[in-house]
Amino acid sequence: MKGNEVKGAGGRGESLVLVNGLQADSVNALDRGLHYGDGVFRTIRVVEGEVRWWEDQYRKLAEDCAALAIPCPAREVLEAEARQLAGEPGVGVIKLIVTRGSGRRGYAIQADAAPGRIVMGFPFPGRENIDVRVRWCELKLSSQPRLAGIKHLNRLENVLARSEWAEPDIAEGLLCDESGQVICGTMTNLFIVEQSRLITPELSRCGVAGVARSRILRAAARHGQKAAVEAVSRERLLAADEVFLCNSLIGIWRVAKLDNKTWPDEGGAQKLRVWLDENN
């Protein structure tokens, strides 16, 4: 480490943290992010010191802050902090958390609440752009139109769903809503291909509308590929020609196996991987 030196949190040198711009390994015990999950976050890939897809990442962060009426920190401020950590050796992932800040006890939002920002650097866990085996999760996502699409800090459903399996060869679990429609993976968005048409589940009642998903939809439009946001039942997914999972870290995972169902590689995953990396 050199220059703006940052110290690892947790004493194991595995991560680097800036809290409101200052090197720190802890956050105010009264922060509403801790007390209520009152905040939003982003998880961003760092490639050769560059903060990937920053335009999209910041736009989505600002949208999510707006949806919860949290004043979003200035782009330049977050960008500088993310870049500072991205320049440190071994950093492959930046996680940004923006909370409503600290305040008095109680759910009411104080007019003078100053948002808190936590920028963290982590190593990249690997497993990018691979073929995977997945499973169905038992947990059904609850329906909350006021929170759907937002990457907020209330993530107990994801934690419970992810705890349903421990087999290391199962890479992800697929989640349905109460009506049985497939929504997403525990940490990924979902696409299926039906007769060359790209379809991703509608997210107006649950799920997170991720940056990789929106980049793929935009790339499809640019390349003249038919794509749509629709309801996707389990049956429809199982009958699909191809199934993909995506997020900002893993790129495109091609679903090769789901229980006893297998899908051969039809080349769609590779096409999406190229699209995802295009500047647009």
Place this chain on the structure above:
Amino acid sequence: MKGNEVKGAGGRGESLVLVNGLQADSVNALDRGLHYGDGVFRTIRVVEGEVRWWEDQYRKLAEDCAALAIPCPAREVLEAEARQLAGEPGVGVIKLIVTRGSGRRGYAIQADAAPGRIVMGFPFPGRENIDVRVRWCELKLSSQPRLAGIKHLNRLENVLARSEWAEPDIAEGLLCDESGQVICGTMTNLFIVEQSRLITPELSRCGVAGVARSRILRAAARHGQKAAVEAVSRERLLAADEVFLCNSLIGIWRVAKLDNKTWPDEGGAQKLRVWLDENN
């Protein structure tokens, strides 16, 4: 302050904090309580230095931890820390948070995760055992049987619901689920009286099953008062003889007014206040 001195968090001397038993004003930036709301909490009244209803509070905390598979800190440890803060001048409320602790990034729970405990002292905000005016909230509570009843840290619905009004003469907002059944207030449980029968909403799909609510149900059984846990529609609530709200801090609030509907004081609130304070 004297003896085991604790310092105010946030630099304003308004609160006192112990993090894992040590005086601190901050928590690990990698704590899963912050990242995912992966934890539970309790809010406890302190009366003359005594931690009120400690048996019930610890039992509920342990139940909630068990529901999320978080190892609950030992009773003696939490009790000693709560008592330490309860003995400080000006402390009228203890808030306990137990999180799954810090760990690697990602939803998966690590086998060696050590739970984190944060014990905080706050002044008592007053407004105990009063008559109140309330309103309906627009937000509908989502249905998640896996989390219903648990006082967990995913509280964005409560935050959004509480932000629906700013009028200081409205003390609480009432929340319904998607099917229109009344569930609770933003920070309270609800009881109605119908022909001397005490009824509180069923909480198997949303809401928090609070300690004051369970104490009232127990007291009713002890006193031979008919009481039941049932579905309560808006119409049923509006037609009730009496309506009460309760939690561990406010005791029993008698609902005197809801929009244009008013309820005269039939004496039920006073009876419940006496019951709530009985040793049992």
